[in-house]
Amino acid sequence: MERSTIVRVHEGLHARPATRFVRLAKSFESEVEIVKAGKAVSAKSSVKLMLLGVKENQEVTVRANGADAAEAVEALIGYLENPRAGLEEDDAAGEHRELNGEIAKPVVPAPETTASGGLRGIAASEGVAVGPAFAHFPPEIRPQARTLTAEEAEAEIVRFGHAVAAVQARMDKALASDSLAGGDRGIVAALRDLAADDTLIGEAEAMIRAGTDAVAAVIATATRLAAEFGSVEDPYLNARADDVQAVGRQVCLALLGQDDISLEDIPQGAILIAEDIGAWDLSRAPLKRIGGIVCGHGGATSHIAIIARSHGIPAVLGLGARVMELRDAKEVALDGNGGLVVADPAADVKADYTRRIEEAARERHALDVFKEVTPKRADGTVIEVAANIGSLEEIEAAQAAGAMGVGLFRTELLFMRHMHLPSEDMQAETYAALARAFAPHPVIVRTLDIGGDKPVAGIEFPEEENPFLGWRGIRMCLDRPDIFKPQLKALLRAAVHGNVKVMLPMVSDIAEVRRARALVDECAAELQRDGIQFAHFQLGVMIETPAAVLIAPLLAKEVSFFSIGTNDLTQYVMAADRLNPTVAALNDVANPAVMAAIEMTAKAGVEAGIMVGMCGEAAARPDLIAEFLRMGLTELSMSPASISRAKKRIVELSQA
Numbered sequence: 001m002e003r004s005t006i007v008r009v010h011e012g013l014h015a016r017p018a019t020r021f022v023r024l025a026k027s028f029e030s031e032v033e034i035v036k037a038g039k040a041v042s043a044k045s046s047v048k049l050m051l052l053g054v055k056e057n058q059e060v061t062v063r064a065n066g067a068d069a070a071e072a073v074e075a076l077i078g079y080l081e082n083p084r085a086g087l088e089e090d091d092a093a094g095e096h097r098e099l100n101g102e103i104a105k106p107v108v109p110a111p112e113t114t115a116s117g118g119l120r121g122i123a124a125s126e127g128v129a130v131g132p133a134f135a136h137f138p139p140e141i142r143p144q145a146r147t148l149t150a151e152e153a154e155a156e157i158v159r160f161g162h163a164v165a166a167v168q169a170r171m172d173k174a175l176a177s178d179s180l181a182g183g184d185r186g187i188v189a190a191l192r193d194l195a196a197d198d199t200l201i202g203e204a205e206a207m208i209r210a211g212t213d214a215v216a217a218v219i220a221t222a223t224r225l226a227a228e229f230g231s232v233e234d235p236y237l238n239a240r241a242d243d244v245q246a247v248g249r250q251v252c253l254a255l256l257g258q259d260d261i262s263l264e265d266i267p268q269g270a271i272l273i274a275e276d277i278g279a280w281d282l283s284r285a286p287l288k289r290i291g292g293i294v295c296g297h298g299g300a301t302s303h304i305a306i307i308a309r310s311h312g313i314p315a316v317l318g319l320g321a322r323v324m325e326l327r328d329a330k331e332v333a334l335d336g337n338g339g340l341v342v343a344d345p346a347a348d349v350k351a352d353y354t355r356r357i358e359e360a361a362r363e364r365h366a367l368d369v370f371k372e373v374t375p376k377r378a379d380g381t382v383i384e385v386a387a388n389i390g391s392l393e394e395i396e397a398a399q400a401a402g403a404m405g406v407g408l409f410r411t412e413l414l415f416m417r418h419m420h421l422p423s424e425d426m427q428a429e430t431y432a433a434l435a436r437a438f439a440p441h442p443v444i445v446r447t448l449d450i451g452g453d454k455p456v457a458g459i460e461f462p463e464e465e466n467p468f469l470g471w472r473g474i475r476m477c478l479d480r481p482d483i484f485k486p487q488l489k490a491l492l493r494a495a496v497h498g499n500v501k502v503m504l505p506m507v508s509d510i511a512e513v514r515r516a517r518a519l520v521d522e523c524a525a526e527l528q529r530d531g532i533q534f535a536h537f538q539l540g541v542m543i544e545t546p547a548a549v550l551i552a553p554l555l556a557k558e559v560s561f562f563s564i565g566t567n568d569l570t571q572y573v574m575a576a577d578r579l580n581p582t583v584a585a586l587n588d589v590a591n592p593a594v595m596a597a598i599e600m601t602a603k604a605g606v607e608a609g610i611m612v613g614m615c616g617e618a619a620a621r622p623d624l625i626a627e628f629l630r631m632g633l634t635e636l637s638m639s640p641a642s643i644s645r646a647k648k649r650i651v652e653l654s655q656a
Contacts, residue, residue: 001069004061005077009085012055014237016186017085019193022046024079030066032076043076047199047244050237051228119322122298123339124305127314128356129292130345133329134270136277138261141252143216153209160204160214163254167195167247174284184283185393187303191280194247200225215252222248239302246278266290271332275323279303287311292334294341296323308336316341367644371402375650377629385646386441386637388615392430395437398640402647405441405499407563407637408615409434411487412450421459421483427490435497442499444563444615444637446542447516448487449473449505459483468577473506478515488523492534503540503563508547513539513558542615544568549597556608563637564601566616570594589618595627602631611635622649629653 009017025032025043032043036058041048043062054060060080064072079085148156171192175185194200200221207217226241253260263285266272272290276297282304290313298304298317308315314336319326326332329343333353342349375383386407387398391414398406414422414430422430434443450459450472459480462471477484494500504516517539527534540561543549549569556562566589571577573594576586589595598614605612613635618624620642628636629650636646 001065001073002061002063003073003077004059005080007054007056007058007060008081008083009054009079010056010083012058013049013052014234016190018049018054019046019190020085021076021079022049022193024075025072028064028066028068028072028075030064030069030072032072033063034076035061035063042198045197045199046193047197047225050240051232053232053234053237118333118340118342118345119319119325121294121316121320121339121341122318123336124298124302124317125293125308125313125315125336127292127312127336128353128360129269129271129314129334129336130350130353130357131269131271131291131332132267133326133332133343134266134272135327135329136261136263136272136274137327141215141219141249141256143219144213145216146213147211148208148213149211153211156208156214157205159255160208160217160251163214163251164195164201166254167250168192170250171195171280184307185391187279187307188283190303191243191247191278194243195251200244200247214255218248218251218255239299242276242297242302242304243279245276246280249278250280271334273323273326273329273332277304279307282307287313292332292336293317294319294323294326294332294334296320367648370644370647370651371400373402373647373651374404375647376654377650378654378656381634383629383633383650384442384613384635385643385650386444386613386635387640387643388637389640392433392437394640395434398643399437401640401643403438403441403640403643405438406434406443406445407613407619407635409443409445411446411448415448415450424486424490424493427487428493431491431494431500432497435494435500439497439499442501444501444503444540444561444613445491446503446505447474447491448477448483450476468571474504474512474516475506478512478519481519485519485523488520489527489534491537492520492524492527493532495535495537496533498535501538501540501561503542503561505542505565506545507541507543507555508545510551510554510558513541513555517558540611543601544572546572546597549573549601552601552604553608556604556610559610561611561613562601562605563635564598564612564614564616564633566594566598566614566618569597569616570618573597589616589621590624598628599631602628602633606632613637620646622646625649626653 007013013021022044033040034043034049034052034054036052036054039052040063041052043049062073062076062080171188174188175192203221204214204217207220208214212220222244226244229237229241229244232238260281263272263281266286266289268289269291270289271292271294273294274296277295293304293308293313293315295304295315295317296319302317305315305317314334316334316336316339319341326341326343331344333342333345333349335353345353375385377383384404386405387401387403388408389395389398389406390410414427431445434445471479491500491502504513507513520539524534524536538560540559540563541548541555542563542565543552544565548555552562570587570589574586574591576583602612612633614628614633615637617638619628619636620638622645625636625646638646
């Protein structure tokens with residue numbers, strides 16, 4: 001069974017979309033291959049798939065052979081034709097920005113010595129820092145130079161398998177804990193998939209069978225695969241070479257019964273100096289104590305850089321062998337904006353860096369003072385500035401930013417991160433944890449918002465010409481009460497905390513709201529019958545279709561609140577795909593047509609006496625906040641990074 005298609009996955013099958021594609025392929029028993037330009041590789045190997053270099057708008061063929069071949073081809077083709085495949089909300093959005101250069105810094109081809117005696121490398125993460133140097137140079141792993149007998153080789157393969165399993169178990173434990181931030185979790189998950197990759201394991205096993213000891217086999221295999229990634233004409237895939245080497249090192253350490261040098265003892269504000277540091281090690285380090293990172297390896301699209309940027313740690317990478325010049329430094333000045341590192345800076349250099357640090361701190365402090373502010377309109381009405389999040393791992397960042405609750409909790413990530421549908425109990429625990437974290441502030445949970453463009457294990461979607469206008473959101477949920485009812489029951493159970501609100505996505509007809517409310521009542525009756533504690537929640541709708549705007553006065557009589565989703569509303573009003581760069585100019589919420597739709601919605605909500613909020617990206621736009629408040633919106637929800645700025649703007653408007 002085979003079928004060809006044009007790849008629509010945004011930016012192609014880079015790391016995370018490739019990982020999710022492989023997971024989907026592995027859910028089928030059939031042998032599956034993907035073919036590009038005559039070259040075929042296993043669809044169940046992340047390494048081979050990434051090295052194939054499948055780009056957006058390229059033609060590929062999916063082949064499958066086995067009992068479920070037809071189903072496998074259908075599902076994988078659907079994935080390849082989905083522009084947002086693998087982009088799991090916030091985690092993937094960060095990677096998407098990396099790939100498009102919105103965060104990534106210019107790459108300096110080779111380190112150089114500056115006039116001030118400093119070293120210039122790759123500006124990988126913004127910021128300036130001065131601090132004590134913390135040298136992190138773990139010893140090189142050297143394999144034993146011996147040839148194994150046939151009997152020894154079999155025992156060595158078993159030992160190798162145990163080492164791989166141990167590495168996977170450590171990563172699984174990290175992924176199951178609450179210690180990883182959302183973005184770091186995605187990176188560790190990608191490393192976990194590399195540690196289980198058939199190519200890495202298979203090639204190492206083949207070398208062991210041929211008589212090479214396990215440590216030498218792993219080093220050789222990781223080095224060869226890293227060289228392949230390094231030769232690909234794609235900076236993001238080049239950076240995966242470091243990940244392969246990092247995973248190989250962890251397996252070698254497990255084989256040797258050793259642990260890497262710990263970063264637990266790094267002093268507060270220290271500058272971490274390393275020839276190389278794996279994303280696995282960095283993700284587990286006490287990141288809040290690290291003042292800066294300087295590394296011989298790595299580039300602007302490496303996972304080291306991504307972690308540094310997500311935690312606001314200045315970083316200069318790609319110094320090569322010259323990083324060894326910093327090994328004995330007592331103090332280091334670091335400029336992550338220009339890619340400059342100065343060892344033991346002179347007094348005037350240190351003073352300049354200190355001044356710049358103080359200036360940046362004043363700018364941050366100017367916004368920090370608004371974190372605990374409760375912004376109000378000039379008439380005294382409180383404006384709730386809440387956070388948009390998709391997982392419990394993002395709670396800490398939202399709280400630290402001063403979020404007054406959650407204006408959008410995307411439940412689809414809970415479904416997409418598992419290979420099976422989450423149970424009612426699992427969902428109830430998640431929603432309850434969310435409610436407890438933000439009490440007494442409200443948390444608005446969006447019911448499952450998926451469709452053919454967001455494949456989820458356990459839900460089969462029909463092939464659709466345009467899944468964005470198809471069987472998605474509330475439409476799918478109402479047709480699948482076996483999926484929808486467990487979620488509603490979980491939300492009713494979490495509502496005992498008193499601050500849970502629920503909103504329905506993709507509403508375009510009043511009947512949809514009434515059918516959903518009937519299901520809520522049915523679920524409540526079943527919970528009562530079973531003696532399970534629950535409470536009722538406020539039910540609202542997400543206004544994101546033109547139909548919802550036009551019937552807003554009628555919808556306002558049926559629900560307790562509106563939340564305007566400007567991302568989809570804009571693309572539907574303007575008939576312009578928000579993922580299509582050729583019509584990007586039309587996707588502007590400030591367009592008079594979109595603003596008119598927002599005002600119509602707000603007017604209907606205000607007249608009905610219900611809360612009107614906004615959870616689209618426009619909620620954070622300082623140039624539009626005044627208009628939204630004039631229209632009557634009393635809740636604005638956005639990414640945590642924008643909260644303080646939005647509060648500041650509201651306060652300024654109230655004082656004008």
